[in-house]
Amino acid sequence: MGSGVLERQEMKLLEIQSSARTGSSITRTLTRRIVTRLQETYDVKHRKRDLVETVPFITETWIDQDESAHKTSRTLISELEWAEAVVVGLPIYNFSVPASFKAWFDQVAVAGRTFQYKNGWPEGLLHDRPTWVVVAPDGVPVRSEVDFGTPWLSTALNMLGINDLRLVVADKNLLDANNVACAEKHIDGMVI
Numbered sequence: 001m002g003s004g005v006l007e008r009q010e011m012k013l014l015e016i017q018s019s020a021r022t023g024s025s026i027t028r029t030l031t032r033r034i035v036t037r038l039q040e041t042y043d044v045k046h047r048k049r050d051l052v053e054t055v056p057f058i059t060e061t062w063i064d065q066d067e068s069a070h071k072t073s074r075t076l077i078s079e080l081e082w083a084e085a086v087v088v089g090l091p092i093y094n095f096s097v098p099a100s101f102k103a104w105f106d107q108v109a110v111a112g113r114t115f116q117y118k119n120g121w122p123e124g125l126l127h128d129r130p131t132w133v134v135v136a137p138d139g140v141p142v143r144s145e146v147d148f149g150t151p152w153l154s155t156a157l158n159m160l161g162i163n164d165l166r167l168v169v170a171d172k173n174l175l176d177a178n179n180v181a182c183a184e185k186h187i188d189g190m191v192i
Helices: 026-041 068-082 099-108 149-160 178-189
Strands: 010-017 043-050 085-092 115-118 121-124 131-137 165-169
Touching (some): 010 026, 026 043, 026 131, 085 149, 131 178, 149 165
Parallel strands (some): 010 043, 010 085, 085 131, 131 165
16 A cells, blocks of 8 residues: 555746836736745746846847847747746736836747748747736736737737636736735635
């Protein structure tokens, strides 16, 4: 007879942070809560990519396929390919995603590596994986007519083959502090 101890399933988790705030960030706090929940359930192998650490913008050198300019892309794509699950902290700045997150996406969206064109439309080459995204605009309601961040995010990640998006919304937090508490309760009640 066995020892009665069940082995926890391993999970390779990539955490991506894009908030310019490093101390009092709502998205950082809520993503830590998700990571903790995952660690309670799985044997998590955890990598963290903080986009406050500069991710370069695409330049002409990058477009011209200069090998040294593609070093960052190769690193970021390798992290994404490694991951079996992703947790993203995504504040909304001025109606859309932070420039740091857009720079990250531009580095990982590489034709022939993470997507290909099929019948004139991009098709993802990455395997799908659960992707929790904490979205925290200060005033703009998520899914409103002025929310350009979450529709862009969904389209962008779908282009890479990532379709299993699990949004955790903490919107309008400057207008109602209870929205963050509601997001915490949502995380605590999630089936992980």
